[in-house]
Amino acid sequence: MATAIGYEQIVRMIRGGLEAIRAHHEELSRLDSALGDGDHGSAMLRAVEAAGKAIQQAAAGNTPKLLQQIAWGLMAAAGGAPGPLFGSFFLGMSEAADEGEMDAPAVAAMFEAGLAKLRKQTKAQPGEKTMVDALVPAVEALRGPPDVAAAMARAAEAAAQGAESTRDMQAKHGKARHMGERTLGHIDPGSMSVTYLFQGFAEGVARGS
Amino acid sequence: MAMKKFINDPANLTAELLEGLVQAYPSKVALDGEKLVVRAKPKEDSKVAIVTLGGAGHEPALQGFVGEGMLDISVVGDIFAAPGPPPVLEALRQMNRDAGVLFVVLNHAGDVMSANMALEMAEAEGLNVRKVLTHEDIAPGMHAPAEDKRGLVGCIPLYKVAGAAAEAGMSLDEVCRVAEKYNDNMATLAVALKTATHPQTGEEIFTLEDDEMEIGMGQHGEAGTGRSKMLSADETAERMLEQLLLAVKAARGDKLYVMINGAGATTLMELLIIFRRVRQILADRGIEVACSHVGEYLTVQEMAGFQMHVAKVDEELIELMNAPCDTPFLTVR
Numbered sequence: 001m002a003t004a005i006g007y008e009q010i011v012r013m014i015r016g017g018l019e020a021i022r023a024h025h026e027e028l029s030r031l032d033s034a035l036g037d038g039d040h041g042s043a044m045l046r047a048v049e050a051a052g053k054a055i056q057q058a059a060a061g062n063t064p065k066l067l068q069q070i071a072w073g074l075m076a077a078a079g080g081a082p083g084p085l086f087g088s089f090f091l092g093m094s095e096a097a098d099e100g101e102m103d104a105p106a107v108a109a110m111f112e113a114g115l116a117k118l119r120k121q122t123k124a125q126p127g128e129k130t131m132v133d134a135l136v137p138a139v140e141a142l143r144g145p146p147d148v149a150a151a152m153a154r155a156a157e158a159a160a161q162g163a164e165s166t167r168d169m170q171a172k173h174g175k176a177r178h179m180g181e182r183t184l185g186h187i188d189p190g191s192m193s194v195t196y197l198f199q200g201f202a203e204g205v206a207r208g209s
Numbered sequence: 210m211a212m213k214k215f216i217n218d219p220a221n222l223t224a225e226l227l228e229g230l231v232q233a234y235p236s237k238v239a240l241d242g243e244k245l246v247v248r249a250k251p252k253e254d255s256k257v258a259i260v261t262l263g264g265a266g267h268e269p270a271l272q273g274f275v276g277e278g279m280l281d282i283s284v285v286g287d288i289f290a291a292p293g294p295p296p297v298l299e300a301l302r303q304m305n306r307d308a309g310v311l312f313v314v315l316n317h318a319g320d321v322m323s324a325n326m327a328l329e330m331a332e333a334e335g336l337n338v339r340k341v342l343t344h345e346d347i348a349p350g351m352h353a354p355a356e357d358k359r360g361l362v363g364c365i366p367l368y369k370v371a372g373a374a375a376e377a378g379m380s381l382d383e384v385c386r387v388a389e390k391y392n393d394n395m396a397t398l399a400v401a402l403k404t405a406t407h408p409q410t411g412e413e414i415f416t417l418e419d420d421e422m423e424i425g426m427g428q429h430g431e432a433g434t435g436r437s438k439m440l441s442a443d444e445t446a447e448r449m450l451e452q453l454l455l456a457v458k459a460a461r462g463d464k465l466y467v468m469i470n471g472a473g474a475t476t477l478m479e480l481l482i483i484f485r486r487v488r489q490i491l492a493d494r495g496i497e498v499a500c501s502h503v504g505e506y507l508t509v510q511e512m513a514g515f516q517m518h519v520a521k522v523d524e525e526l527i528e529l530m531n532a533p534c535d536t537p538f539l540t541v542r
Contacts (some may be wrong), residue, residue, distance in 0.1 A: 029410050037289050046287070072295055080263065081288030084322035087293065121322045123356075143249075153534040174318045177347065177357070178425075 002148045002205065004101040007061050009205060014070070014153070015054065016204020018048040020196040028196075031189040035176040040189040043082045043168050047112030050077030050091075063102075067094030081174055082190070083129065084121050092117025107144035111155075115139045122173065129176070129183060134162035138198050152202040154201035159198040163191035212411040217410040222381035223265040223287050234537040235348060239275045241303075244296040245514045246272035253542035257280075257384045258304035259368065262297050262320060263311040264289045266408065274365055275486040278371035278541070279533025288409050290321035298328035301338050309337040309381030310387060311371055315360025317342035337380040339381060341388045343367060345518075347393045348425030361397040361472040362507040366530065369539070373532035387529065395520035396456035399448045400424045402439070403474060405510035414509075422514070424449060441478065446486035449517045454475045454496075456523045461495035466530060468501065468518040475515050480504065483515065493512035499527045506538070 002009065021028070021044050029041030045079050056074035058066040067090050075087030096113030115135060124130040138159035145151040164178055166188040176188075212429055221307045224243060233238045234249075241247045252258060263271045264286040272283040286292035304310045314324040324340065329340050329426070336378055343360035369386040379387070397481060401423050403412045417436070424435040440448065459465060467487055469480045484503045495501045499522055507516070522530065 029412070033407075033410070033412045033414070037414045038410045039287075039289060040405050042409050043287070043290055074296040075293035077291045077293065079286035079323065080319035082231075082319075083291070083293035084319070086327050088326065091279055121326065122318075170528075178359075 004103040004155070005107065005148050005205065006101040007063050009064070010097075010102075011055060012065070012207055013201045013204040016202070016207065018052055020200030020203070021045070021048045021193060024192075024196050026195075027194070028067075028189050028193055031039035031187055031192055034186040035171060035179065035183055035189065037175060039080070039095070040082065040193070043078050043080050044084070044193050046065040047074040047078035047082060047086055049156050050074045057059075058081075062099055064094045064097045064099060069096055081122075081194070085118055085190075089114040089118040089135075095156050104142070104146050104148050107148050108151065111139045111142055124173045127169060128172040129166045129188045129191075130173050131188070131194045133166050133188065133193035134159040134194035134198075137162040138194060149202070149205045150200070152205045156198040158204040159195040163187055163195045166191045174183055212406045212408070214406070214408055216408055219411075223285060223407055226265060227272070230268075230537065233445060237535060237537050238272070238354065241282075242296070242299070244285050244292050245300055246275050246285060246305075247303075248276055248281055250277070252277075252281055252376075254306045254401070255308055256378060257308045257381050258306060258310045259313065259372055259375055259384075260300050260304055260310055261315075261364065261368065262286070262292055262300075263315060263317075264319075264457045266510060267507050269363065270362070272542055274368050274536045276534065276536030277531060278376050279536045279539065286319075288324075288407065291317065291323045294323050294326035294330065297323055297366070298330050301331045302325060302334070303335055305331075307334045307337070309339065309384075309422060311375070311381065312338050312340045313364060313368065313371070313388070314340055314342050315364050316342055316356070317359060320360075330522050335496075337381070339385050339500035341367070341385065341392060343373075343392060345394050346425075347398055347399045347452060347456045348459060351396070351452070360398060362393075362518050363395045363520070364468060365395050365506050365539070366468060366518070366520060367395070369534060370526055370529040371397045372531040372534060375406060376532065376534075377529075387525070390402060391522075391526060393528075394457055394522070395518065396453045397518040398424060398514050398534065399451055399472070399514060399516040400449060400510055401472065401514035403511075403513035405512035408510060414512075442482045443486045446483045446517070447490065450487050450490055452520075453517060453519045454494075457519055459494075459496050459519070459521055461463060464497045464522050464527065465491065465501040466500050466520045466522045466526070467491075467498050468506065469503045469507040470507055470515075470516040470518060472512040472514040472516070473505065474511040474513040477504065480515060483517070489518070500530045502539075521538070
């Protein structure tokens, strides 16, 4: 059980997310070549490398500062849409994070703030074949379980279902929007990145408890 | 087919191409940090500065148009990907001045997000910046909402007229007015014949059958709207120009700027043949080509095809288009 997590566990959680994306970056690019220009995985790889570097350089113990440095690091390194989107997600989280230990509701609130900041950057709504389709249910799933690891596992499961649901959607955003019906049958790569991120978060948190 | 390109480590493409650019044109451009292409001789602080952003892989766009009479800074991302907000904010800070900064953004999801985040931070810092968003692609339909229309090669003549206005000492209001006037009167349509490979992934960015072409293809291989069997140069020019003239509402007696921009693997021979037909049709309709450019300005690797760009221009825009500029890939004397 981990009813509350502190700086060290948050670092483990984020590292878990970064590792999961690194492990799947080639698959993410393959998914993107069906819908975009096939570089989503390499953009995400640059983002996780920059985020990893930011973690190494962060002054230990300060979660808000850590999240802010991750946001700036990955925005500087990863361009395209993923940079500002994941950047604003971490930036929003940094604004709501506590310096001390956070219980499950505080963790959920932190992720909700990240989602809110991200959604200011894009008009994408659920059902429009974007990362939002995985991220919204994932963040919603964090509310409830008093155990952070259990909540994160639920979030990862919800993200995966959300990503799978994008298969039957028609893209309305990004480079894929111009392909219309030809986007049917393909999973949105951004929603898959969110899924791997949360699966890695869940593994990272579980490892730390 | 395996990718055949003269490259080294794909991770270093952008860094190496920028190094080559500034070394090839040291009297015109320089590199500031990793992502900012700046003028070798900075413009006076009393004049409006012009900043833009965009992904690499479209050479000579966009950074090839930094220099006297056009851009002050081009913030370069990675291949086909916008730079993130931090270097964009850095560019806006560097150019901040009483005269103001015009910030030209092409309508692509990543570019717009990065630009808006940087702009939000710039405004919080009190920087004197105004944004112009280009969105002249008529592939989604000329009446489609502006946010659905991509920014294509029209940014380059827009840099030209805005850059000349800034160089002439116009105020930020006036430079914005000129840029918006050009923006409101331009339209672009692209056609693709053959795909390109993404130089980092080695994957083809779309597929087209050998006997097909697609009108409306975007500059990252985003699919267009109209696939058809191959047409001749004249038929292709006619079909595209027809839609563009409707979009800019060109009528007898109007003057147009025309650009035929090669996508990377279409020969200058073909581009000139296309231009010739465009010029003929316009002459038949009593529309004057006031100025024109034919060549490669914004490419998509080895994609075959071109972008046809037109803009209705008045005397002011023609004068600004013909004003001197000195950049690596566009010079007017």
